Amino acid sequence: MIKVAIMGHGTVGSGVYEVFDMNADKIAKTVGEPVEVKYVLDLRDFSSLPYGNKFVTDFSVIENDPEVTVVAEVMGGVGAAYQFTKRCLEAGKSVCTSNKELVATKGEELLKIAEEHGVNYMFEASVGGGIPVIRPMLQCLAANEFNEICGILNGTTNYILTQMIHNGVTFADALKQAQLNGYAEKDPTADIEGHDACRKICILSDLAYGDKFDPDQVSCEGITKITLEDVANADKLGCVIKLLGRSVRCEDGTAYAYVAPHLIHKESPLAAVEDVFNAIMIDGNATGEVMFYGKGAGKLATASAVVADMLDSIEHKDNRRRIFWGDGSKNLLRPLDTLQSAWYVRFKGAQKDVEELLPVESLTEPAEGVFVVQTRKLSTAEMNAAAEKLKACGEVRAAMRIL
Known part of the structure; x- marks a missing residue:
């Protein structure tokens, strides 16, 4: 019996437990033996749940239990999530996460700690939610130099723009709809100002070009200034407006990276990506353009990617995945000028x-x-x-x- 733990019991954390529970037989066949969630870390009271006895409020219980070999970090933020992730890795436990902010800002450090302790730090769910993109980049496209990455990386903003384009809804009203439908947070700043997409394009650029792209240094513009007049004008030009995260490699090895709204021609595959769906186009020098499409968020979709990473870590406990990038000292980020x-x-x-x-x-x-x-x-x-x-x-x- 393999024992794992989950840190955080919000939308994604509860989804991770649900995936382990509903797919227990399939998971056991995949890794060769049953997998049990031994602990769930959260400060709130969930004693009424059928698995309420698994909850702990003291992180050290997980840290000091040698039976727990893989941990899901689905807390979010860079405070406790960073400290707990670091301590888990140092304790010889692999960590799998959906925390894009932590990966984008501290990924290179945590990957180095994982390497030093012979464990894995994996984060497939941090970019595309349930859309597989990181593993294909590292495996299926590993023989390529990456020329460009361009994508619709945030479902909330894509939903808002879709409402503006097809239903003539103002930005403010479309945002309210997104909040009512659960697609946008009460404070939607990270989505509508482009910060969420910025963290994701930084992670993809880190992987593609081998050095850190700091979100604080990457140009980032959201969709708050887009009007219905712009939407109508774009249509007359044969275009639609989409918020894109984009990185473009230059001949000298540097790369542009930025987030901004774009007019894209209706013939582009990205133009047909609507509502909360995301799409990421990757241009390899051998493959040409390939596109990954699906729901970029959602409870079970994101949880599925986290659990897949956990199973990968279990299967490769004696042969860790080689994932790494530099600390930013190569200064690969090229000014947009x-x-x-x-x-x-x-x-x-x-x-x-x-x-x-x-x-x-x-x-x-x-x-x-x-x-x-x-x-x-x-x-x-x-x-x-x-x-x-x-x-x-x-x-x-x-x-x-x-x-």
């Missing part, structure tokens, strides 16, 4: 100012003095400089990249 893009610009002012300051690809007839501009490709620095000049002679109401 030189990244070339076509741009969508919504500007209120005189046509001559637009034509003088931007390389115009297309320009609509003004509606109440507002022009919609599609530019030819220009760098971020050039776009920013032009926007500043436009602001001096009018009003720049929106500027987004076009892919």
